[in-house]
Amino acid sequence: MSLTLYIHPLASFCHKVLIALYENETEFDTQIVDFADPGSAAALLDKWPVGKIPVLHDSKAAQTVPETSIIIEYLQANYPGEVRLLPADPDELLQVRQWDRFYDLYVSVPMQKIVTDRIRPANANDPHGVTEAKSTLDQAYKMIDAHLQAKRWATGEDFTMADCAALPGLFFASIVDPFPGDREHLKAYLQRLLVRPSVRRVIAEAQPYFSMFPYRDAMPEHYLGIS
Structure with missing residues (x-):
């Protein structure tokens, strides 16, 4: 098989x-990277020295492709x-790229800031950074909810x-900084995502690792039953 994706579940x-791979039933192998294992990490670093x-x-094709949007x-x-x-339409493509970046930069990135702060040493926490991250998420929730009023998916029908970008960011963000009660369009959108077959498969594969998630105690029980 020619495609290998280096991941952590x-x-x-x-x-x-x-999600993108499963949407099109693309054949590929996975290589789980354990950064605590020098041999496992070395296999990734040999392909992409940045280590992300x-x-x-x-x-x-003898080609290594980093970065999520570029991979897709x-x-x-x-x-x-x-x-x-x-x-194919340039205007539609621009909208897709805009919202792809939005979900990566203003949902996934601040979500990860909140998550990683929980596992920092006690004297190395960044409460101000966490507050800023939550503020960014709250603003993102407001914008997404307004944007989705007449849309089934992120940019239309x-x-x-x-x-693909929206699901993982919103899934974990909804745990670490729950959606306000009045964000009904946002809540409905996440539920539509969660029942899509490609998403269900990704979440099911991640479930055995949920015990490692720093906010496992805050994870809704229904997230544990998605399969």
């Missing part, structure tokens, strides 16, 4: 790419399937790369 950015996951390696674009260009995650 609990990493939200890895989930984004996995996910990373896609295409042995057929690479897959569409070289391993296309029935689900077109980046539309078609499931796209922006939805």
